[in-house]
Amino acid sequence: MIKKMITIACLAIVCTACKNEKTIKESSSEVDVSARFNEMLNNYYEDGLKLNPVQATFAGDNRFNDQFPNPLSEEIVNKKKAYYTKYKEELTAFNDTTLSDNQKMTKAILNWECDINLEKFNFKTDYFPIDQMWSINLVAGQLASGASAQPFKTVEDYNNWLKRLEGYLEWLASSEEKMKEGIKQGYVLPKSLIIKVLPQLEALTVEDLDKHLFYTPVKNFPEGFSEEDKKQLTDAYSKMVGNKIIPAYKSLHQFMSTTYLDAGRSSSGIADIPNGSDFYSYQIKLYTTTNMTADEIHKLGLSEVARISAEMEKIKEQVGYKGDLKSFFDYVRNRKELMPFTKPQQVIDNFNAIHDRMKPQIEKLFDVKPKTPFEVRRTEAFREKSASAEYNPGSLDGTRPGIFYTPIPDATKYNVYSDESLFLHEAIPGHHYQISLTQESEVLPKFRKTLWYSGYGEGWALYSESLGKELGLYTDPYQYFGMLGAEMHRAIRLVVDTGLHSKGWTREQAIQYSLDNEAESEAGITSEIERYMANPGQALSYKIGQLKIRELRAKAEKELDDKFDIRQFHNQVLETGCVPLALLEDKINTWIATVK
Structure with missing residues (x-):
């Protein structure tokens, strides 16, 4: 009897050890999956910054402040397609059962992000590179002023902007070419919008450098710059603005005020362009x-x-x-x-x-x-x-x-x-x-x-x-x-x-x-x-x-009654960051059920 009991006890110890070993392996596996998932997310972010270095600058990441890859070039378009395709495929390797709630939401968001960006390539948006409100030239003007995200604190900062402008000049030239092709294919802005763009461009054709927006940084050198650095940068900015920026804007203004304006649409809605309703x-x-x-x-x-x-x-x-x-x-x-x-x-x-x-x-x-x-x-x-x-x-x-x-x-x-x-x-x-x-x-x-x-x-x-x-x-x-x-x-x-x-x-x-x-x-x-x-x-x-947010608040107030805390509701909405609305609704419904 005693021997049998000892044997049973030994078996129990062995079984417990096996169970613990299994638990440790499962736990280790979950940690491994989580680490790989987070590594994939970090790679997605880093690769995205290389494709969108201006976005990196706005985020305060200054590693790419000298770069401006032309988003209208075939090379960059193909790189973006490959980028979203790659990460959509990588997501399939992660099963939801192995991810935390936060990671599940992140996976759903990244899947949406890849899909919506890949779908955009079905449409000829590159034929509309410039408008009066949303286009890159307006962002460039903000950066050039020296009062936005592009830093102008060191000599290197000033040189970084000069290098970035070379890429921007390529984009300006590409924009003109894309609009010429757009005219042939039936993709052109309404006349009323073209008219609004013209004074924006004309303002940057002024030849008096002291009055030119892109010359502003050299009028506001930080303390501590040597006279030699000031002279070198002033010369470089004078040449960049006088010999490249102004001529580029003159060319673009000339084209848009004549050829492009003449071709401008009389219609107002996007349905008038090819495939406009689907777009x-x-x-x-x-x-x-x-x-x-x-x-x-x-x-x-x-x-x-x-x-x-x-x-x-x-x-x-x-x-x-x-x-x-x-x-x-x-x-x-x-x-x-x-x-x-x-x-x-x-x-x-x-x-x-x-x-x-x-x-x-x-x-x-x-x-x-x-x-x-x-x-x-x-x-x-x-x-x-x-x-x-x-x-x-x-x-x-x-x-x-x-x-x-x-x-x-x-x-x-x-x-x-x-x-x-x-x-x-x-x-x-x-x-x-x-x-x-x-x-x-x-x-x-x-x-x-x-x-x-x-x-x-x-x-x-x-x-x-x-x-x-x-x-x-x-x-x-x-x-x-x-x-x-x-x-x-x-x-x-x-x-x-x-x-x-x-x-x-x-x-x-x-x-x-x-x-x-x-x-x-x-x-x-x-x-x-x-x-x-x-x-x-x-x-x-x-x-x-x-x-949708008002609907979710009303639902939470009704279902939680005296348990409803407006501060906690706002925390629930804000802690997710930007998400598609269906995912926000799922999150708030889960929160309501948990509080109840």
Whole structure:
């Protein structure tokens, strides 16, 4: 009996040892899979920076500051195709059962990223290299000013920019060639957009170097540069700008103001180009990260316009205005009390005052805040007349601040009625919070820290506008009307963008629909409509994303009841970084179930 018991005990010890060994092997295998997965993600990020070195500069990674590979060249196009194909194939080696929840989401995101970028190669987007708002030449102008992401702190920095400009000059020449080919193939911009590009190009043909944007860095040498270095760099920049940059812009301006303008389309929508309807469907998927159709979005837009109009009527009655809503728009647009400024700095000061007013309330909604500093700046003069307010992210290491740019072409005509909602959207807690927290994350892989999905990112920013009352803002009915106006603006986008690109609307029809339903100025509306014409589908992302986040918050509030914590909900949304909306919905549903 004793011997038998000893034997059983020995067998138990052996079995336990086997089990432990198996557990150790499984654990070791999981660690190995996790390490290989993370290594693959890091390689994806590093290879991506080599293909997009300007993106690396904006992220604060200065290893590639002298590089500008021409994205229009066949070599770079083929490298990008191979890049996305390679990593899509590598993803298949990782089974979801071996990955953590965070890695599963990362895998799904990377799969989406590869698919959406590979699909883009089905369309001739390279025939539209330049427009008035979205193209590389405008980014280059920002970098050339010395006040953006391209650093100008050392002699090496100055030389890096000169080298990068050689690649940029190649792109300018390629752009002209691609547009010539586009004319032959039926891919050309509408005339109204070409007209807006011309003054942007002409501004950079000025021959007085002291007045040229690209000469700016040598007028602002840092302290400590030797006289010899200053002379060498001044000579080099004089030759670069005088002998290469100015002639390149003159050539491009000459071509676009004559041959290209003559060939410009009279139609407004993208459906008029070859394969245009399929391209628009792709753009909808790209920017909304959904499978919604143009018709579905158009109907949703009409519904939202009607709902917000009813809310606007209440504000009109509150302030005692007796006319109809359309005339109230004109009243708000032209009310002198809403245009109190005489100098651009007063506009900047007003935004900073809005920030100060909301600071005491921010803790109630957010318990995690970014460390990256933040500034409000006026949009640079060379692009101010056709620019919208925008946010430029800080660097990944937090040494360069996030910047909210606002155009102020004429301070005396600047209307403040929407400034509170604009600050919430572009700055805090909109783009600055969302992007900075993503970049500062210690759990997201590097590629997700610089990833941008407009449905999520712009959706969060528009959702942020609705937090104004909770943050102590919108006490003035005109500012609340401004928030409604901003939301209406995004609802109108659903109608006019789909109208332009899938229903045959003209530019003028879209402008009139906007004038009939919002308080923006005609000049502002015209600029917006032309923006949608230049980048079909992008304007849809704001409202689609906002409605999804509001829907998820309402669901969480209802199902969790007294367990709902708004700060935790915001953490759940923000900690993912940019994700396709379906993945965000899955995450919030899982969180709700866990809390319950």
